[in-house]
Amino acid sequence: MSAIVEARASIPRENARGLEADARRERISMFSLCTPSLLVVALIVFLPVGWLFWLSFFDPAGQPTLENYARMFDSRAYIKTFTMTFKVSFMVTGVCVLIGYPLAYLISQLPARAAGVCMVFVILPFWTSLLVRTYAWLVLLQRKGIINGWLIDLGIIDEPLRLVHNFTGTVIGMIHILLPFLVLPLYAAMKSIDRDYLKAASNLGASPVRAFWQIFFPLSLPGLFAGVVLVFVLCLGFYVTPALLGGGKVHMWAMRIESSVNLYANWGAASALGVVLLVVTLVLLWGLNRLFGLDRVYSGR
Amino acid sequence: MAAGSQSLPITISGVTKAYGALKALDDVSIDVASREFITLLGPSGSGKTTLLMVLAGFVRPDYGSVKFGDEEVITKPPHRRDVGMVFQNYALFPHMNVFGNIAYPLKLRNVPRPDVEQRVERALDLVQLGGLGDRGVDQLSGGQRQRVALARAIVFEPRILLMDEPLSALDKKLREQMQIEIKHLHEKLDMTIVYVTHDQREALTMSDRVAVINHGRFMQIDEPKRLYGRPLNRFVADFIGESSFLPVSVQDGVARLDGTELKLDGRPASDSERQLLVVRPEKLEVLENGQGGDLNCLTGTVSDLIFQGESFLFYVKIADGTVIAVRSPSRRESIAAVPGVGEPIRLGLHPEDTIVVPENP
Numbered sequence: 001m002s003a004i005v006e007a008r009a010s011i012p013r014e015n016a017r018g019l020e021a022d023a024r025r026e027r028i029s030m031f032s033l034c035t036p037s038l039l040v041v042a043l044i045v046f047l048p049v050g051w052l053f054w055l056s057f058f059d060p061a062g063q064p065t066l067e068n069y070a071r072m073f074d075s076r077a078y079i080k081t082f083t084m085t086f087k088v089s090f091m092v093t094g095v096c097v098l099i100g101y102p103l104a105y106l107i108s109q110l111p112a113r114a115a116g117v118c119m120v121f122v123i124l125p126f127w128t129s130l131l132v133r134t135y136a137w138l139v140l141l142q143r144k145g146i147i148n149g150w151l152i153d154l155g156i157i158d159e160p161l162r163l164v165h166n167f168t169g170t171v172i173g174m175i176h177i178l179l180p181f182l183v184l185p186l187y188a189a190m191k192s193i194d195r196d197y198l199k200a201a202s203n204l205g206a207s208p209v210r211a212f213w214q215i216f217f218p219l220s221l222p223g224l225f226a227g228v229v230l231v232f233v234l235c236l237g238f239y240v241t242p243a244l245l246g247g248g249k250v251h252m253w254a255m256r257i258e259s260s261v262n263l264y265a266n267w268g269a270a271s272a273l274g275v276v277l278l279v280v281t282l283v284l285l286w287g288l289n290r291l292f293g294l295d296r297v298y299s300g301r
Numbered sequence: 302m303a304a305g306s307q308s309l310p311i312t313i314s315g316v317t318k319a320y321g322a323l324k325a326l327d328d329v330s331i332d333v334a335s336r337e338f339i340t341l342l343g344p345s346g347s348g349k350t351t352l353l354m355v356l357a358g359f360v361r362p363d364y365g366s367v368k369f370g371d372e373e374v375i376t377k378p379p380h381r382r383d384v385g386m387v388f389q390n391y392a393l394f395p396h397m398n399v400f401g402n403i404a405y406p407l408k409l410r411n412v413p414r415p416d417v418e419q420r421v422e423r424a425l426d427l428v429q430l431g432g433l434g435d436r437g438v439d440q441l442s443g444g445q446r447q448r449v450a451l452a453r454a455i456v457f458e459p460r461i462l463l464m465d466e467p468l469s470a471l472d473k474k475l476r477e478q479m480q481i482e483i484k485h486l487h488e489k490l491d492m493t494i495v496y497v498t499h500d501q502r503e504a505l506t507m508s509d510r511v512a513v514i515n516h517g518r519f520m521q522i523d524e525p526k527r528l529y530g531r532p533l534n535r536f537v538a539d540f541i542g543e544s545s546f547l548p549v550s551v552q553d554g555v556a557r558l559d560g561t562e563l564k565l566d567g568r569p570a571s572d573s574e575r576q577l578l579v580v581r582p583e584k585l586e587v588l589e590n591g592q593g594g595d596l597n598c599l600t601g602t603v604s605d606l607i608f609q610g611e612s613f614l615f616y617v618k619i620a621d622g623t624v625i626a627v628r629s630p631s632r633r634e635s636i637a638a639v640p641g642v643g644e645p646i647r648l649g650l651h652p653e654d655t656i657v658v659p660e661n662p
Contacts, residue, residue: 199359200392202379204406204453211380214405218396 049278056271060264068272078256085253088167088242089235092174096231099175100182101224107183108190122183130177134244137173138164141245165247173241178234182227189223190216229288233281253277308493309370309460310335311356316365318351318517325351326362327517333495338487340496342504343514344540349497352514353463356495358382369461384461385454385492389469391446393438399425399449400434406457424452427486444475451483455490464496468503480506501541505529513537534658538579545625547578549657556657559620563597564652571659579656582614582628587638588647596649599625603642613639617646 059065072078107118125133140146141164148160163169193216201211239254246252253273260270311333318326325348333339341349354360356367358379367375374382393402403421412420425431428448433441441449447467454462464483468476484507487494498504504511505525513520513528513536520540521533532538535546549556554568558578569576580599588598601619613629613636627648629635640646 194390194392196388196390196392197394199357199379200386200388200394201405202359203357203382203384203386205380205383205409205457206405207380210409215394219394 052271052274054271055267056275058268060266060268065268068268069276071269072272072276077251081251081253081256084251085236088170088174088238088250088252089232091171092178092235093228093232095171095175096179096182097224097228100179100186100227103179104183104186104190104223105220108187119187122180122187125176126180130240133177134173134241137169137176137245141169141172164245166249167246169245169247170242170250173245174235174238177241178231181230181234185226185230186220186223189226190220193219225288229285233284236281237277307460308336308491310337311461311493311495312366312368313352313356314366316352316355316362316367318348318355318360318362324517326355326365329365329514329517329519331512331519331522333493335493336491338484338494338496338507338509340498340504340508340511341514342498342501342511342540344499347514348517349499349514350465351517353465353495353497356461357384357386357463383457383459384463385457385459386463387447387450387454387465387467389466391450391467393446393449393453395438397438398434399430399436399438399441402438402449403434403453403456406453410457420456421452424456427455427489428452429482443471444479447471447479451486455486455492460492462490462492462494464494466498467496469498469500476503477506483507505541513540515540530654530656532579532656532658535577535660538577538656538658543582543626545580545582545623547580547619547621547623547625549576549578550574551576551657558597563655563657564595565655565657566653569657573659576657576659579658580625580650581654582626583612584650584654585625585627586649586651587627587629587635587640588649589638590647593647593649596651597655599648599650600645601625601648602645603640606639606642615639617648 056068057064057066059067072082103122107115107122110118138145142148143160143162145163147163148157151157152160163172197215197219198211201215202208206214237254238252239258242250242252243255243258254277257270257273257277260266260273311331313333314330316326316329317324327348329348329352331339341352343349351360355362358374358377362375365375366373369382369384394405397405400421403424404417407417407420421434422431425434428451430445430448430452433445438446438449447470450467454464467483468479471479480503487507496504496507505528508525510522510524511528512522515536521528521537523531528537529541532541538544538546547558549558549563551557551569551572551574554572556563556565556569556576556578563578585599586593586596588596599617599619601617603615604618604624605616607614608631610631612631615627615629616624617627618624629639
């Protein structure tokens with residue numbers, strides 16, 4: 001034993017330099033493997049966003065201006081669009097939670113086979129075109145549509161309800177399209193809750209109702225937040241459904257961007273709207289992160 | 302810790318639970334005395350955990366009766382049974398810290414806040430985690446989690462405590478330390494403990510009595526010493542400790558091995574004709590020539606010799622070709638007696654250690 005110790009001491013820091021250089025070479029070569037993906041990210045994310053940002057400071061004549069931003073605070077139409085976007089987003093997110101939470105809970109408690117079948121029905125709409133689904137709602141909800149027809153035939157109402165070409169129709173259509181985005185992360189979070197937690201709660205004296213609210217619900221919150229963030233952020237930039245089901249009465253942010261480009265050919269104004277939407281979304285995510293810790297949300301803990 | 306509560310006896314009778322054709326519990330009956338530490342010991346799939354879950358109320362048996370004291374609890378939901386339980390994976394709530402976890406059962410019982418703090422602190426001291434109340438669950442080591450789970454299960458002073466393989470996730474050293482701690486805790490607390498494990502050494506270390514279970518039936522219920530020294534059947538002899546088995550024939554209470562009468566301490570427990578001699582490695586003595594007149598003798602040749610530190614393990618091939626294991630402590634005087642491989646050897650077995658058991662019932 002002592003002979004080994006002596007032998008080691010006789011050669012001071014053998015190969016130390018060579019090993020250090022080797023480690024440096026490895027770091028550099030490993031990092032260089034990332035360059036293709038970094039280039040792609042730069043090309044399809046930072047370049048267009050930067051271009052957008054740049055454009056937003058020019059008027060249609062190509063002169064530098066801040067008017068595109070100033071307009072958002074002055075023009076009533078812009079402010080109305082802004083509030084409408086948030087109204088729709090909150091409404092859709094809220095109803096999605098009310099429908100989605102019990103749905104995800106139900107599926108998470110079903111035996112594996114039944115849960116699989118139910119999940120197919122949740123995911124099925126994903127495989128159908130957004131446009132087709134939105135037009136289908138038009139057929140269902142219109143004045144002489146199926147729903148009004150049934151309600152009148154059953155004698156529940158005399159006059160057809162105004163279900164579409166307004167706020168209601170927009171919200172119904174968007175809920176249908178966005179619900180899976182809430183249910184999927186929520187279901188995954190619920191599935192990962194160990195049933196032993198509920199057993200333990202019950203063993204310690206918690207009635208099923210208390211065990212749900214004190215143990216299951218708090219543990220499902222990260223999944224719920226993930227779903228809420230997804231749905232809300234998607235709502236903010238939604239275009240097709242409000243354009244078709246809103247009947248021109250529901251002006252969303254994305255529609256304002258579209259009209260700036262197509263109607264007024266004002267790229268500067270459209271860019272400024274895009275930048276503001278991006279900033280609002282980022283601020284929202286930052287705020288949620290501060291409040292609930294989104295890193296925990298995405299790691300599913 | 303016991304103020305108002307008093308530990309309760311448990312009476313289980315005729316409990317049966319079938320999953321399809323498989324009977325997880327087959328007409329199981331046992332009386333557990335108040336304050337007793339009883340261990341359900343068996344291989345995986347033997348029904349030991351199912352029985353514990355029946356006691357906790359998580360598994361509904363097909364029929365049978367479970368009484369805590371005089372009260373029939375078989376249809377009582379788990380949250381009204383008032384029994385503490387330590388889960389195999391601890392099941393500590395990840396969204397609460399240590400204090401929150403231990404205080405949870407007290408809050409459910411509407412204990413006033415100052416009392417809660419006092420009792421949680423006392424429970425933490427009891428499991429030697431004093432001052433760790435504000436730690437997060439994920440900041441704890443495996444051993445600490447185990448202690449928190451234990452504290453949570455006893456803080457509300459249940460009269461019965463159930464433990465489902467609570468030490469199986471710990472390393473050997475910590476496990477042995479916790480075994481002693483739990484044993485001491487049981488002496489301090491006024492609780493009847495039902496403990497489930499597949500580790501026979503753990504069962505022998507901790508329990509007042511051990512119930513060996515296999516295929517949903519009790520094989521033997523006895524004190525650790527009797528269970529080891531007087532197994533009732535092959536399963537128990539095989540499951541507890543190491544054993545070699547040699548066939549013997551029994552007639553009129555006399556057991557014969559290869560025609561030689563075995564000296565027994567009493568009569569064989571069973572009357573069946575074909576039985577087995579249970580040979581524990583450490584019960585055999587290596588005999589010098591002419592020694593061992595009052596012992597049962599076996600002769601053979603050494604086929605293998607293994608040095609294991611604290612002991613020698615050697616395998617001896619006896620006359621009929623069976624190989625039996627012999628363990629001899631590595632002490633000065635016994636090292637001298639250990640023969641080399643291939644040499645003939647005589648082994649002696651004291652009549653008190655000579656156990657004859659029937660094949661499995």
